[in-house]
Amino acid sequence: MNIYLKNFLRFCIIVLLQVLILKRITLIWWTNPHTFPAFIPDVYPLFILLLPFEISVWALLLLGFALGITIDTFMNTGGIHAFAMVLVAYLRTNVLNALMPRNLNEYINQQPTIKTMGWMPFLVYSAFLIFIHHCVFYILEMWNVGNLNILLLKIAVSTLTTMLFILIYILLFTRQNVAKL
Numbered sequence: 001m002n003i004y005l006k007n008f009l010r011f012c013i014i015v016l017l018q019v020l021i022l023k024r025i026t027l028i029w030w031t032n033p034h035t036f037p038a039f040i041p042d043v044y045p046l047f048i049l050l051l052p053f054e055i056s057v058w059a060l061l062l063l064g065f066a067l068g069i070t071i072d073t074f075m076n077t078g079g080i081h082a083f084a085m086v087l088v089a090y091l092r093t094n095v096l097n098a099l100m101p102r103n104l105n106e107y108i109n110q111q112p113t114i115k116t117m118g119w120m121p122f123l124v125y126s127a128f129l130i131f132i133h134h135c136v137f138y139i140l141e142m143w144n145v146g147n148l149n150i151l152l153l154k155i156a157v158s159t160l161t162t163m164l165f166i167l168i169y170i171l172l173f174t175r176q177n178v179a180k181l
Contacts, residue, residue: 003052003109011047011067013173018044019074022165041161043169044071044081045133048089049126053100053107057093064089077141084137088129099125113174126166131159 022041048064068082075081096112097103099121107116114122134155142151 007047007051010050014044014047015067015070015074018042018071023075041158041165042130042133042137043162043165045085045088045130045162046126046166046169048085048092049129049166050111050113051092052109052111053096057090060089060092061086080137080140083140084133087136088133091132092129095125095128114170115174123163127159127163130162130166131155134159134162 022043025041044067047067048060051060051063064085065082068085069079071077071081071085072079099117100107110116112122112125117125138151138155138158
């Protein structure tokens with residue numbers, strides 16, 4: 001399948017998954033809903049995370065903005081998702097350069113997955129960028145660090161939950177050699 005068509009379909013699937021299914025799932029981790037604010041698991045950053053290695057930074061920034069503004073439109077969040085996604089798109093290349101043994105241009109027609117990177121580097125790569133995304137998103141959403149404990153707890157729990165959803169997506173929708181655990 002053409003790489004452009006494959007990524008366009010991935011964009012559509014992830015956006016539809018986020019706005020039609022995950023938007024309606026509000027997770028509350030405690031028995032008393034008044035002590036901990038609810039949150040929606042976010043898998044849409046996975047689109048930027050799974051783009052091919054050799055994609056340029058300016059294309060990543062444009063795609064990150066397009067993805068973020070699309071999610072903002074459906075969730076009525078006024079640009080918060082776009083800002084967080086542009087930051088993730090900007091940091092992506094540097095994080096991959098730090099984790100990969102060779103220059104990213106040497107990985108022709110490959111994308112960051114468990115198969116190409118291995119379990120640990122992929123988990124570090126995705127968890128770091130998801131953590132950055134959630135930090136920026138929830139700080140902008142709350143626009144207040146007055147209750148720092150709630151903010152940190154919300155970032156940590158949402159990062160763990162999002163990583164769980166990303167692993168489920170990866171295992172269901174990509175062909176991996178999962179025997180190399």
